[in-house]
Amino acid sequence: MSRQHIISVLLENESGALSRVAGLFSARAYNIESLTVAPTLDESLSRLTLVTIGSEETIEQIKKQLNKLVDVVKLIDLSESFSLERELALVKVKKSAAMVQRIEALDSDTLARIADETDGYLIVELSGENAWLDDFLQDMQDDVIEVVRTGVIGLSRGERALTL
Amino acid sequence: MVELSGGEIVIQSLKDEGVEYVFGYPGGCVLHIYDAIFKQEDVKHVLVRHEQGATHAADGYARSSGKPGVVLVTSGPGATNAVTGIATAYMDSIPLVVITGQVPRPVIGTDAFQEVDTVGITRPCVKHNFLVKDVADIAETMKKAFYLATSGRPGPVVVDIPKDITDPSIKVPYHYPSKVTMRSYTPVVSGDIGQTIKAIKLIKEAKRPVIYSGGGVILGEASNELRELCRTLNFPVTQTLMGLGAFPGTDPQSIGMLGMHGTYEANMAMHDSDLIIAIGARFDDRVTGKIAEFCPHAKIIHIDVDPASISKTITVDVPIVGQVKPILLDMLAQLKSLGETFDRARIADWWKQIEDWRAVDCMAYDKNSGTIKPQYVIEQLYQVTKGEAFVTSDVGQHQMFAAQFYPFDKPRRWINSGGLGTMGFGLPAAMGVKFAHPEADVACVTGEGSIQMCLQELSTMLQYDTPVKIINLNNGYLGMVRQWQEFTYKSRYSHSYMEALPDFKKLAEAYGHVGMQITKKEDVEPALREAFAMKDRTVFLDFLTDREENVYPMIEAGKAHNDMVMAPNSIYKRILA
Numbered sequence: 001m002s003r004q005h006i007i008s009v010l011l012e013n014e015s016g017a018l019s020r021v022a023g024l025f026s027a028r029a030y031n032i033e034s035l036t037v038a039p040t041l042d043e044s045l046s047r048l049t050l051v052t053i054g055s056e057e058t059i060e061q062i063k064k065q066l067n068k069l070v071d072v073v074k075l076i077d078l079s080e081s082f083s084l085e086r087e088l089a090l091v092k093v094k095k096s097a098a099m100v101q102r103i104e105a106l107d108s109d110t111l112a113r114i115a116d117e118t119d120g121y122l123i124v125e126l127s128g129e130n131a132w133l134d135d136f137l138q139d140m141q142d143d144v145i146e147v148v149r150t151g152v153i154g155l156s157r158g159e160r161a162l163t164l
Numbered sequence: 165m166v167e168l169s170g171g172e173i174v175i176q177s178l179k180d181e182g183v184e185y186v187f188g189y190p191g192g193c194v195l196h197i198y199d200a201i202f203k204q205e206d207v208k209h210v211l212v213r214h215e216q217g218a219t220h221a222a223d224g225y226a227r228s229s230g231k232p233g234v235v236l237v238t239s240g241p242g243a244t245n246a247v248t249g250i251a252t253a254y255m256d257s258i259p260l261v262v263i264t265g266q267v268p269r270p271v272i273g274t275d276a277f278q279e280v281d282t283v284g285i286t287r288p289c290v291k292h293n294f295l296v297k298d299v300a301d302i303a304e305t306m307k308k309a310f311y312l313a314t315s316g317r318p319g320p321v322v323v324d325i326p327k328d329i330t331d332p333s334i335k336v337p338y339h340y341p342s343k344v345t346m347r348s349y350t351p352v353v354s355g356d357i358g359q360t361i362k363a364i365k366l367i368k369e370a371k372r373p374v375i376y377s378g379g380g381v382i383l384g385e386a387s388n389e390l391r392e393l394c395r396t397l398n399f400p401v402t403q404t405l406m407g408l409g410a411f412p413g414t415d416p417q418s419i420g421m422l423g424m425h426g427t428y429e430a431n432m433a434m435h436d437s438d439l440i441i442a443i444g445a446r447f448d449d450r451v452t453g454k455i456a457e458f459c460p461h462a463k464i465i466h467i468d469v470d471p472a473s474i475s476k477t478i479t480v481d482v483p484i485v486g487q488v489k490p491i492l493l494d495m496l497a498q499l500k501s502l503g504e505t506f507d508r509a510r511i512a513d514w515w516k517q518i519e520d521w522r523a524v525d526c527m528a529y530d531k532n533s534g535t536i537k538p539q540y541v542i543e544q545l546y547q548v549t550k551g552e553a554f555v556t557s558d559v560g561q562h563q564m565f566a567a568q569f570y571p572f573d574k575p576r577r578w579i580n581s582g583g584l585g586t587m588g589f590g591l592p593a594a595m596g597v598k599f600a601h602p603e604a605d606v607a608c609v610t611g612e613g614s615i616q617m618c619l620q621e622l623s624t625m626l627q628y629d630t631p632v633k634i635i636n637l638n639n640g641y642l643g644m645v646r647q648w649q650e651f652t653y654k655s656r657y658s659h660s661y662m663e664a665l666p667d668f669k670k671l672a673e674a675y676g677h678v679g680m681q682i683t684k685k686e687d688v689e690p691a692l693r694e695a696f697a698m699k700d701r702t703v704f705l706d707f708l709t710d711r712e713e714n715v716y717p718m719i720e721a722g723k724a725h726n727d728m729v730m731a732p733n734s735i736y737k738r739i740l741a
Binding site for chain 1 (some may be wrong): 283284287288291292295312346347348349470471472474475476479
């Protein structure tokens with residue numbers, strides 16, 4: 001049975017390292033739903049988070065193949081443990097009283113705020129679990145002019161951490 | 165500390181790494197490096213005639229010697245021509261270090277003359293690659309390249325070096341590290357002893373075991389340990405195309421190669437087995453046939469240095485990740501402490517069954533035919549060389565005939581492109597073998613299709629005096645393609661025939677070698693004797709063979725092990741009738 005997995009990878013911060021990961025996914029015909037990467041506090045390392053969908057066997061093979069890449073230092077499958085995931089989206093909508101009310105009415109557990117207002121247009125900043133974002137954007141789709149999403153990031157809860 | 169230029173550092177690194185030969189071809193972006201080669205004599209350069217030849221020659225050198233092969237080519241087309249050879253080495257896990265020139269750093273990305281994104285192009289077919297951006301990094305990068313190429317699961321590593329950092333006027337202190345560590349690369353050595361103990365438990369219970377041994381045993385220098393394990397267990401041994409020679413092919417315990425053109429007994433044994441012990445083998449599709457029906461009754465133990473090879477296509481019961489050699493030593497120690505006897509009698513019924521299958525004589529061919537059968541040529545080659553030659557091959561029917569009819573008793577004697585299936589591999593590979601083993605008999609078994617793909621290396625072989633014997637099984641067809649067309653396309657021979665073949669005898673002579681054309685069966689053996697007696701000459705033996713001989717048995721693509729196509733006149737067919 002196919003399931004979504006969030007895999008976090010510590011990667012050598014070398015030129016070409018990201019393309020090795022991306023190339024692996026295309027060469028072996030693995031799905032890649034989202035991918036986000038940025039340097040860590042240790043500038044020699046990047047942390048890459050990717051979301052993929054596959055059967056247990058495929059996910060196992062993806063993790064092995066990732067580990068086999070010489071630039072991959074360590075990885076963790078966040079879906080194997082209790083983890084916190086977040087995705088950020090910026091959404092452009094036309095300003096209306098109804099829209100402002102709708103944003104302000106959102107559950108305080110999720111981050112949703114008006115980050116910018118220019119010439120009668122709003123940029124709404126949303127952050128939450130990716131499924132919540134999907135649903136929210138689905139509901140808003142008639143009003144959305146433009147949307148950009150960061151892709152999922154996550155950390156495992158409690159003591160478990162992806163560090164060297 | 166001595167100060168050297170980038171170009172000198174490249175060559176000094178090779179020297180410090182103990183490299184004997186570099187197979188290469190000069191060009192604009194490697195001129196500084198070539199100038200450094202000119203000024204020394206320790207590292208010998210072999211000027212090939214095409215960069216593909218350089219990679220295959222280095223590959224043949226590596227496969228036959230166990231040492232890494234080294235290639236030096238220029239940027240752009242030099243690098244792209246090398247790609248086929250790099251991919252060939254990658255698929256068979258052969259250690260190569262391929263140094264490619266790159267355009268100077270300031271013009272990278274401007275579509276400069278002979279610029280190509282070498283790191284990008286080679287990325288999917290290397291173990292790792294580097295673009296060196298600073299002259300001060302060359303030495304350490306070279307060390308890393310050799311370390312990566314030769315450790316863990318070996319493979320090719322490309323080092324792309326921009327021309328400006330090899331400039332002779334810029335010198336930096338040179339230090340070649342004796343050792344290098346990489347936090348992101350820590351290959352496994354020994355296996356988990358708990359897993360080995362689990363494996364032993366399965367071995368004890370097995371009634372119909374098969375040892376399935378692959379190229380990893382040869383790469384891991386574990387042939388002796390494999391032999392000891394096989395002798396201890398008295399289990400039947402089948403070997404993959406890449407593994408031939410790790411266990412002696414002439415030993416009665418060997419049941420031959422398995423897979424698409426494997427023996428009847430090996431494939432039937434796999435199908436009926438209750439325990440497969442896979443050692444340094446990767447369950448390639450040419451071996452497994454139909455995945456869903458692969459070894460339906462068997463538990464599987466899998467020893468491999470590459471965790472990603474475990475359960476990639478076939479789910480296994482007891483994986484043991486690590487180098488083959490220490491794991492086999494663990495197994496042997498465990499077996500010894502068991503104090504049980506694993507003689508043939510223990511699995512007598514199983515051996516009886518296997519001998520019945522073996523009696524089918526699945527590779528029998530028409531020995532009374534008046535034509536030269538390709539199998540007959542290989543049998544004679546075996547006789548004339550007393551089974552001691554290094555045999556390289558190209559890809560196609562001749563490759564399978566060589567694998568079937570030349571039993572190898574030693575590792576590293578059988579050199580072929582198993583994974584990528586690269587036509588054109590055989591001749592330059594044979595040249596590479598000859599550099600590693602100047603005194604040995606080296607034969608290149610090929611066909612009139614394959615040989616024309618890297619034929620230009622005949623010229624290199626004259627220049628460097630690397631005499632090999634070219635066994636051209638010339639049937640005027642791209643034989644394996646024709647065979648598939650016969651079986652699955654109702655003999656519609658679409659473009660599997662070449663209408664204008666060269667006169668190979670004259671061609672060989674034009675290159676300064678000896679050419680022979682053999683058209684009669686009775687001339688096969690004398691011609692081979694005459695050729696191998698000419699120790700210092702490359703001889704091109706053009707055998708005009710039976711035009712429509714097929715390779716049997718054959719498991720057609722997507723079929724199961726027990727679903728083999730047998731030769732039309734085989735005993736098996738007669739039994740069925």
